[in-house]
Structure formats: C-alpha cells, structure tokens
Amino acid sequence: MLSRPCLGYAIGLTLGLVAKGVNGAPCDIYATGGTPCVAAHSTTRALYDAFNGALYQVKRDADGATTDVKPLSAGGVANAATQDSFCAATTCLISIIYDQSGKGNHLTQAPPGGAASGPDANGFDFLASAHGAPVTLGGKKAYGVFISPFTGYRCNTASGTATGDAAEGIYAVVDGTHYNGACCFDYGNAETNSQDTGNGHMETVYFGTGGGSGAGNGPWVMADLENGLFSGADRNSNPGNLPQTSRFVTAVVKGNTNNHWAIRGGNATSGSLSTLYDGARPDSSYNPMKKEGAIILGIGGDNSNWAQGTFYEGVMTTGYPSDATENAVQANIVAAGYATTSLTSGPALSVGSSISLRATTACCTGDYITHTGSTVKIQAVSSSSPDALRQQASWTVRTGLGFSGCFSFESKDTPGSFLRHSQYTIVLNGNDGSKQFAEDATFCPQTGLNGASNNALRSWSYPTRYWRHFNAVIYIASNGGPFEFDSKVSFNDDVSFAVGASLA
C-alpha cells in the first residue's frame, strides 16, 4: 500500500472555533485575524482554547497497540501520563499527529517518494520515538516529535490548504539546537504525489543549515519552495536572516499571492518575532506559486529524508496572516512556557566515573561490553581475566559530546576514543571533533526495560534505538524495526545492561 489516507482516524475530535480575541490559543488568534488554521498539529498542547480531542496517537512497538493522548483539559497541555503509563517498561512511537483544525489533515507515516524510500518494509519513513523530546509547558510534562534522519510524516490528501498561488501562513515551534544541513527538516505545504514536480510546488518552514544561508553560522529559519532552501530571495544568501540559536525557536513562513512572501523568527520563550525576509519570490519560476496542498513534517516534498530536527507545534492557515496576528501568536507561545526537562532515567551515572556494562539476558550474564580495536562486542570478562581484557571492558563516563544532558563513554585503555554508532553498529572511534561524531557518541540512559536496577542506553540522535547485543555484536536497535537486529525476541533483556564498577 503506497498511499494512506489522512482522513478517517479521528475519534472524538472536538472542533473549537470559538473566537477568543488575541488572548486565545494560536488558532483562535488566527481566526480572529481572518486567516483561520486549516491544519493544526501539536503533540504538546491544544492549539484552540476549546480543543479537547486527541492530540496524537502512540503505538507500542511490542504488541502494536495504540492509544490517543489528549489535553489535560480543553485548550491545555497534553496528558503525558497517558503515554507514560501506556509505554511503561517498553518502547512507543508517535503513529499519528492529529489535525486539530477539524479538516482531518492528520499526519501519518510518510510513504516513499521520488528522492528516497524509507527503511521500513513498504518503503515508508520511520516514525518518531514517543520519548525522544520531553519538555515542560508551564511546568507540565509533554513530548515533542524528535525527527531523526529517515523519519517523516505526511498527509497527501489534505483539504482546505492553499493551492496554486493562494495565500497561506505557517509557523512551527522547533528545537533550535537539533538540526543538520541535510534535506529537509520541513513543515508545511508540499506535493501531493511525494515527487519533485518543480519550482514553486512547495512552501514550507525549514530549520537548519542546508541550502541557502543567512548571517553567521546558523541555524536559520528558511523556506523550502522546492529545489531550494531559501533564506530570502537570493538562492545563496540573505545577510538579513539572523541565526536562531535559542533552545526553542518560533519559525514562520508565509506566502502571499502576487510575488510576495516573508520569513520571520524568534525565541519561542521570550520576546517578539523578527522579520528575516519580506519581499519578492526568488525568480519567475516561483511566481506564480504552484502549491499543491499536501502537508509534510521532517522531510522534503520528494521525501528527501536525511534531515533532523524537533517539532513541538505548528499550523497552516488559509490567507496571509498579518504581522500583528503572528505577534499575538508568538505572545501565546511564549506564555505557554516551553522549558527543558531531563532526557535520562534509571540508575544515575556520574561523569568521570569508571564503569563496566554487563549484559542481563539469561544467555550472557557474565558478558561485558568490550572492545578489540574499533570492534565492540560482549564477551566473558571477570576479575581473574588478564588486565588488558579488563581494561578493554572499562569505560569512563563523560558529559555527552553532542548533548550535555546525556553521556558519552570513553575507552579506558584508548583515551580520546568513544563508543559511537555508525551504520547502526556500536564501534570505538577516535573523536574527530565533528558534530556528527559528537551526536553519534551521545547516549541517554533510561530505566532498564527488564528491571529498574539496569540501564537501557538510548541513542540521543535516534531515540527509537537502544544499545542491544545481538549475536554478541552491539547495535542500536529499535523494537520490531526493519533490521534483523531489531527483532522483538528478548528485546527488553538485550537492551538492558547492568552498570557496575570498572573491571580495571
């Protein structure tokens, strides 16, 4: 099946179109401004004051069961406890991000496209982990959508979204520290057939360092207009587009009729939006626009799926929102009070300590994570093993190279070399100082899936994936994913390690 409808999943949706003036939620504000939402997606909160329907659906990997997460109350923050209890001691994916607008424009697993197929059996992209992007809003816990490479959501049969040269507004709240330069961490309007059908067939928010550039080193809020990530009218550069380095960023792109569009952005936890570009389209191939009206999240219009980023909330409107309307939406986002929270759980690891990591599957409880050169495996080690072997099984806990709230593991006998994932396999490599290495070498310990005294080591950059021993090799594995080492058989035991004192 290569297409899945966007409609037909909504159960118990409540449509809240009660105009509340500029004090309302984002979609109330857009409605008051005469540019109502035609798509409203958020796993963290209701985007209408009156909305109390399902925000998103989580799917449990182990048994495929699903449940919907709703707001705590109408207009409120997501009820994270629903997810936490449903997914306790197992793993979950975000399977549907519901459209709150009442148009039925729900986002589901993106199908293959012209540029790329996903890794699943039908060529669909990965779904995001339900646990990858925990935050708080006004002190209440919620989960964002952590997009790793090859992860994407799409609605190719959207209704009510802008087509042709019609006007629209788009905003997204994203993690300003989670990005890359690959194509394309997008949210917005795209082709309905998942193919590149030409310039002007897309109009989305993009966040990262791909394509064009602005001032400094980025990351930047840009627009994907197809065959180009634009920081302004110039395909290459717009020095007026300032980097957005806040932890939470509000990213705005709006497209008017008649050769006019704009990019705006700002800190999603304080202050106002800056206009980063406002003017003409890049060239005549983008005027008039030929928007098709599908909706994408985390991928390009042709399913280019190599980007990463985190999405918390976003909408698409019909009509060109005024700056004043967007400024009121920004004030509402700031008032929502996004803040960070811990990405780790389970037995605490302390930076600087020297540890061993012992398998807990019944087969292998005398086996420890050990390296031989760059190869990493579990093998039997004990206090009577030769000193060299005990050293090879000993690791120094370091602050996460790619994210300081998680950890990296440095080899005791090869200082400067760290455990990192590469092609889904854990290897020991020297730190080359790159962003890629740092992120590949960062892991967030969780409560063991087979018991609270163990740790499951989750990849920071691929949070569906945990260290897992499989035929003695250590992979980053997802529960029931597409690869052989993703097998559900004894997954919980294979990903749970006993962290103990160093063997050397």
Ligand SMILES: *[C@@H]1O[C@H](CO)[C@@H](O)[C@H](O)[C@H]1NC(C)=O
């Ligand atoms: C964004 O706002 C928060 C809250 O006021 C502040 O702590 C942070 O420094 C701001 N980010 C930037 C890049 O100024």
